[in-house]
Amino acid sequence: MRALWLLPLLGLAWAQIARPVEAFRQALGPLPEGAKVVEEVRNGRLLALRYQGPENASFLARLLEKGTGMGFSGPFLDWYAKNREALKGQRLTLGLGEAFLLELALSGSLEARLTPRQVPEEAFGKDRHVLGKKGPFLRVFSDFQCPFCQRLAREVLPALRARAERGEVRVSYRHFPLVEIHPEALPAAIASECAAEQKAFFPYHDRLMEGRLGDYLGLARALGLEEKAFAACLQDPKVRARVEEERALALKLGLRGTPTAFAGPYLVPNPFDLGRVLDYLELAR
Incomplete structure (x- = not known):
């Protein structure tokens, strides 16, 4: 597993992680065909997000922005375009700024998990x-x-x-x-x-x-x-x-x-x- 860092552009949206989970689906909007998004919940709050489905970098970028409330969409899409071929068959972790992690796996379909950074x-x-x-x-x-x-x-x-x-x-x-x-x-x-x-x-x-x-x-x-x-x-x-x-x-x-x-x-x-x-x-x- 490789650890990388991705910094957001300026600008904030209304973040969903740590908010009541009921608000997330409405904020995210419709899913791509064949895609599945699973919310991990703690104390009625959104803790983490899992995506599984067809390769769709644009949708994943939207999920990152809705989840974190930070402007990761542009930097993520640029990074993904440059590294897509090297990602195939790999598992890695992206550090999204200081506060979030994105786990990625691309092998036919795309799997991703967005979480807040944690320290025991x-x-x-x-x-x-x-x-x-x-x-x-x-x-x-x-x-x-x-x-x-x-x-x-x-x-x-x-x-x-x-x-x-x-x-x-x-x-x-x-x-x-x-x-x-x-x-x-x-x-x-x-x-x-x-x-x-x-x-x-x-x-x-x-x-x-x-x-x-x-x-x-x-x-x-x-x-x-x-x-x-x-x-x-x-x-x-x-x-x-x-x-x-x-x-x-x-x-x-x-x-x-x-x-x-x-x-x-x-x-x-x-x-x-x-x-x-x-x-x-x-x-x-």
């Missing part, structure tokens, strides 16, 4: 910084200096925090400092760990996500944390090691940037879309 939940290890006590996990790999992470904290986290307080979901912060481009990412992550030592991770997190980077001891002082213990913690190699271990996990999982969010085992394609996040959390429940 046990691979994430222990969740240490968690909002909420019940419900599916949303694990967010993040970087305090990343402007997109700061945007997520402003625009999406408040609604998720409210749901966590009601016992509907759990939100887990995971460190992924992009040290190559963000010089304050690692020091900020270490400082947040020191705040966690005094049971103040999320108050400290919230202020870091406001862009208050650099004066980490001063920020601790403003939150009423014990300064001497905090200052000693900033120099503790064991604390730095915790952050670096989590960054190593993100790299091992193949993550390419921040924020990257997983609802249960499923990678969420657009964590800035609260409705999409909630769809995936229902899928993972």
